[in-house]
Amino acid sequence: MNRSCHHCDEFSRASLIRRGAAEAGRGLPAIEPGMPSPAGTGLDRRTFVAGAFGLALSIYGLGKFGLFEEGIARAASGPAQPVLVSVFLPGGADSLSVLYPALDPDYRKLRPKLALPASAGTAFAEDPRLHWHPSLTPFATLHGEGKVSVLPAVGYTHPDQSHFTSRHFWEVGATDARLATGWMGRYLDHAGTKDNPLQGLSLEYQLQPSLASAKVPVAAVAGPDDYGFWAPGVWGQVEERMLETLAPLGARRSDPFLNQAAKATAQSDRLRRQLAPFAAGSQNGYGSPVAYPQSDDSFPHRLAGLAAMLGAGLPLHCVALTAPGEYDTHSDQPKALADGLDLTAQSLFAFQRDLEARGLSDRVLTLVWSEFGRRGEENGSDGTDHGAAGTAFLIGSRVKGQMIGEFPGLKNLDEDGNLRPTSDFRAVYCALVEQWLGADADAIIPGARSFARPALLS
Amino acid sequence: MPPPVYRGPFGKPQAERLLWRAGFGPRPGEAEKLARLGLDGAVHSLTHPRRERLKGPKPHDDRGRPLAPYDRWGHDQLWWLDRMVRTSRPLAERMTLIWHDWFATSREGVDSTRLMLRQNRLFRQRGLGSFPELLTEVTRDPAMLLWLSGTENTRWSPNENYARELMELFTLGAGRGYTERDVRQQARALTGWRNSWSESLGPVRFRYDKERHDPGVKTIFGKRGRFDWHDSCRLCVHHRLHPSFFVTKLWGYFVPVPPKAGTKRALERLYVQSEYQVRPVVEAILRHPALYTGPRMVKPPAVYVTGLLRALKRGIDTESWTWLMSLAGQQLFYPPNVAGWDDDRWLDTASYRARWIIASYAIRPHVLKSDKAKLPNDAAKLLRRAEAFLGDPTLTGHTHAELKRFAKRALSDAHSQWKKEQYPALIENALRQLLAASPDLQTC
Numbered sequence: 001m002n003r004s005c006h007h008c009d010e011f012s013r014a015s016l017i018r019r020g021a022a023e024a025g026r027g028l029p030a031i032e033p034g035m036p037s038p039a040g041t042g043l044d045r046r047t048f049v050a051g052a053f054g055l056a057l058s059i060y061g062l063g064k065f066g067l068f069e070e071g072i073a074r075a076a077s078g079p080a081q082p083v084l085v086s087v088f089l090p091g092g093a094d095s096l097s098v099l100y101p102a103l104d105p106d107y108r109k110l111r112p113k114l115a116l117p118a119s120a121g122t123a124f125a126e127d128p129r130l131h132w133h134p135s136l137t138p139f140a141t142l143h144g145e146g147k148v149s150v151l152p153a154v155g156y157t158h159p160d161q162s163h164f165t166s167r168h169f170w171e172v173g174a175t176d177a178r179l180a181t182g183w184m185g186r187y188l189d190h191a192g193t194k195d196n197p198l199q200g201l202s203l204e205y206q207l208q209p210s211l212a213s214a215k216v217p218v219a220a221v222a223g224p225d226d227y228g229f230w231a232p233g234v235w236g237q238v239e240e241r242m243l244e245t246l247a248p249l250g251a252r253r254s255d256p257f258l259n260q261a262a263k264a265t266a267q268s269d270r271l272r273r274q275l276a277p278f279a280a281g282s283q284n285g286y287g288s289p290v291a292y293p294q295s296d297d298s299f300p301h302r303l304a305g306l307a308a309m310l311g312a313g314l315p316l317h318c319v320a321l322t323a324p325g326e327y328d329t330h331s332d333q334p335k336a337l338a339d340g341l342d343l344t345a346q347s348l349f350a351f352q353r354d355l356e357a358r359g360l361s362d363r364v365l366t367l368v369w370s371e372f373g374r375r376g377e378e379n380g381s382d383g384t385d386h387g388a389a390g391t392a393f394l395i396g397s398r399v400k401g402q403m404i405g406e407f408p409g410l411k412n413l414d415e416d417g418n419l420r421p422t423s424d425f426r427a428v429y430c431a432l433v434e435q436w437l438g439a440d441a442d443a444i445i446p447g448a449r450s451f452a453r454p455a456l457l458s
Numbered sequence: 459m460p461p462p463v464y465r466g467p468f469g470k471p472q473a474e475r476l477l478w479r480a481g482f483g484p485r486p487g488e489a490e491k492l493a494r495l496g497l498d499g500a501v502h503s504l505t506h507p508r509r510e511r512l513k514g515p516k517p518h519d520d521r522g523r524p525l526a527p528y529d530r531w532g533h534d535q536l537w538w539l540d541r542m543v544r545t546s547r548p549l550a551e552r553m554t555l556i557w558h559d560w561f562a563t564s565r566e567g568v569d570s571t572r573l574m575l576r577q578n579r580l581f582r583q584r585g586l587g588s589f590p591e592l593l594t595e596v597t598r599d600p601a602m603l604l605w606l607s608g609t610e611n612t613r614w615s616p617n618e619n620y621a622r623e624l625m626e627l628f629t630l631g632a633g634r635g636y637t638e639r640d641v642r643q644q645a646r647a648l649t650g651w652r653n654s655w656s657e658s659l660g661p662v663r664f665r666y667d668k669e670r671h672d673p674g675v676k677t678i679f680g681k682r683g684r685f686d687w688h689d690s691c692r693l694c695v696h697h698r699l700h701p702s703f704f705v706t707k708l709w710g711y712f713v714p715v716p717p718k719a720g721t722k723r724a725l726e727r728l729y730v731q732s733e734y735q736v737r738p739v740v741e742a743i744l745r746h747p748a749l750y751t752g753p754r755m756v757k758p759p760a761v762y763v764t765g766l767l768r769a770l771k772r773g774i775d776t777e778s779w780t781w782l783m784s785l786a787g788q789q790l791f792y793p794p795n796v797a798g799w800d801d802d803r804w805l806d807t808a809s810y811r812a813r814w815i816i817a818s819y820a821i822r823p824h825v826l827k828s829d830k831a832k833l834p835n836d837a838a839k840l841l842r843r844a845e846a847f848l849g850d851p852t853l854t855g856h857t858h859a860e861l862k863r864f865a866k867r868a869l870s871d872a873h874s875q876w877k878k879e880q881y882p883a884l885i886e887n888a889l890r891q892l893l894a895a896s897p898d899l900q901t902c
Contacts, residue, residue, distance in 0.1 A: 227811065231818050233825035233887035237871045242888040245864040249857060249896055257714055257754045258854070261897035264805035268814075 091328030481548025483765030
């Protein structure tokens with residue numbers, strides 16, 4: 001049946017545990033021996049209501065509650081900061097399908113069943129050997145506008161083919177299993193403030209490990225509209241009256257624990273009111289000027305919420321979220337990959353257009369990445385196994401729009417039969433820190449000096 | 459001096475609180491019935507229950523099928539919730555939940571529902587008996603052996619996982635009366651467990667294998683001997699700091715403020731004199747004035763959910779409780795780590811909303827149709843009905859007044875004829891929701 005490696009069967013389950021652990025800010029149950037702990041497992045999580053802006057935030061890290069509101073307000077009224085958005089394709093997206101060497105006879109040999117026909121996707125303007133996966137047409141369009149830089153083979157030397165280990169390397173920004181802070185978290189520790197948890201925002205119920213900081217607070221919120229209070233058989237005026245009753249029910253009580261429950265009631269009610277503008281009615285509540293894809297998956301909606309939050313002036317700085325789809329395609333790759341890429345690309349396309357319409361596109365840069373690419377040769381179950389170099393994208397109105405590292409070709413695969421990297425993710429991080437965020441990468445990326453920075457911006 | 463005993467009035471409010479703290483809240487009428495027994499009779503009926511009878515509708519999943527706790531994801535949790543809802547021995551079930559938190563083992567690390575449910579039976583069977591016996595059984599319990607690496611702990615490569623938690627979390631408390639050297643020596647004493655592997659069942663045949671045990675002399679708490687796992691448990695229970703740890707930790711499950719020094723000493727004495735029996739200590743706590751006159755407690759999510767279902771005489775008839783419990787922060791069989799759930803974190807803006815949704819799911823099957831139900835145009839009567847619907851819980855004056863104010867205002871909005879006819883049902887539905895989600899019902 002399906003040919004898959006041992007720990008991939010456990011991939012989904014284990015990645016849940018991993019995120020669960022990051023959320024709880026506690027120890028991690030061993031999934032496989034020697035597996036690194038996720039960044040952020042030492043952090044405390046506290047729920048905090050950013051009153052001025054009405055967000056239910058799960059705050060990670062130290063800081064006094066009372067300071068946050070002021071801090072957010074101060075950050076919001078200061079000069080607008082650049083925003084870096086990290087979008088993770090979980091499972092190891094197949095670089096040889098994302099941008100495929102359509103006319104290379106070796107490609108057909110390695111992929112007798114999975115090779116995409118040359119006619120399927122449009123040619124990649126910068127390298128005539130490559131074609132865009134048909135699901136990535138929205139990226140091809142943005143690339144034509146100079147708003148996408150492609151990294152056709154990004155990775156690191158001595159690649160690790162464990163999902164967890166390789167993902168951990170990308171998250172912490174170093175090939176170091178013991179490092180416990182995320183690369184963006186360390187940037188925020190260096191350049192952020194002690195009182196603005198929105199500076200590092202995980203757009204999910206859990207903290208994204210790349211945002212795990214040691215000193216400054218960061219936050220998690222699934223979406224600004226995900227906070228309704230519905231009751232069966234109650235509507236209209238009576239519903240309004242019912243919700244009005246939450247505040248008096250939450251009034252201060254003399255019993256300490258009754259008061260704790262009352263406080264939770266009152267805070268929840270305050271939050272509900274503050275989020276009301278966003279919650280008014282799905283995407284309309286965000287006032288999105290463009291249409292996002294309709295999907296059961298919340299990804300497009302979360303991006304729409306992100307654009308709305310930026311439009312409302314919330315002081316976001318580093319943002320991370322997971323893309324829809326399952327990229328660990330050991331079997332039935334064609335459909336699984338197309339489904340995931342379709343929704344991811346269409347959503348990010350809408351996000352870019354949304355930012356442009358709101359006049360925000362110069363402030364936002366999105367990095368799309370996966371923990372590795374996949375094996376050159378396909379396996380026997382319409383799938384591919386773990387590989388080395390993968391594909392990444394930088395999207396935004398200010399990116400240079402030129403390839404970073406070249407496509408290495410299929411003649412020179414590594415000893416495991418995997419694509420060799422022509423760019424290093426740590427070099428990209430250094431360049432992002434310096435050219436986009438304006439900080440010194442030496443303080444953030446271990447061994448920063450050894451990486452030659454690509455020019456990212458036009 | 460024996461521990462102090464509550465001597466105030468024992469009426470419905472006290473019986474209600476006792477049923478919440480020592481179980482999962484009353485079914486309609488149960489608090490009144492228990493109150494008639496007086497404090498001593500009421501506590502005795504909980505600590506010495508008759509044979510278990512399961513009362514109420516049999517559980518099933520969303521498609522009407524019987525639960526399959528071993529086979530379907532989430533059904534293990536539903537199975538246990540059903541037991542909590544239908545049991546006639548609420549304290550035994552509550553003790554099961556307490557031991558699940560005390561010896562917190564997660565299915566995430568054990569990866570076998572069969573072994574998790576086996577451990578669950580152990581807690582149910584021995585929950586009110588001898589603590590040393592319980593500890594012995596837990597130490598060789600397969601789920602625990604997997605969870606804290608007991609079967610990986612061999613004479614050749616000792617694993618300190620269980621040894622450390624045995625002292626830190628189960629018997630003594632962090633840094634109380636032991637050293638890192640004791641941890642290492644305990645690990646040696648605990649060596650010897652192993653298991654086999656079956657293709658179909660996973661881990662099987664958990665057994666003690668002398669070959670794997672380190673037979674050498676160990677020094678634990680300053681005592682020397684060729685200690686084995688039995689000695690390891692015994693040394694912990696007989697440690698001078700164990701009784702204070704035990705009674706304080708147990709007390710915390712029933713009363714939210716720490717015991718006064720006198721009470722603590724009295725409970726320790728009781729525990730040691732009874733040769734480390736759980737039941738007399740629980741009895742003393744349930745009879746203690748602090749339980750009846752002290753502050754309220756926040757209900758853990760499992761207690762909140764089960765209590766709502768008991769009050770509504772509703773059985774487990776949907777799988778939704780599985781995700782709702784996670785949303786509220788307590789997925790049974792999946793404690794966050796070996797230290798169990800953090801009781802200080804039951805309520806925040808995220809989990810309060812989860813409890814609101816839980817309340818809405820609990821009352822939903824009985825939702826009144828506004829065009830069908832004929833209800834009085836009277837705020838006080840509507841509130842009476844909502845209270846009766848939820849089993850007449852004792853409310854604070856403040857909550858009662860606010861709910862009545864809501865009903866009055868909402869009734870006064872009904873100017874047109876159709877509103878006069880339909881609003882009472884909408885208001886009644888809203889009262890049930892507000893009541894079920896009120897701070898009063900989040901605490902006990």
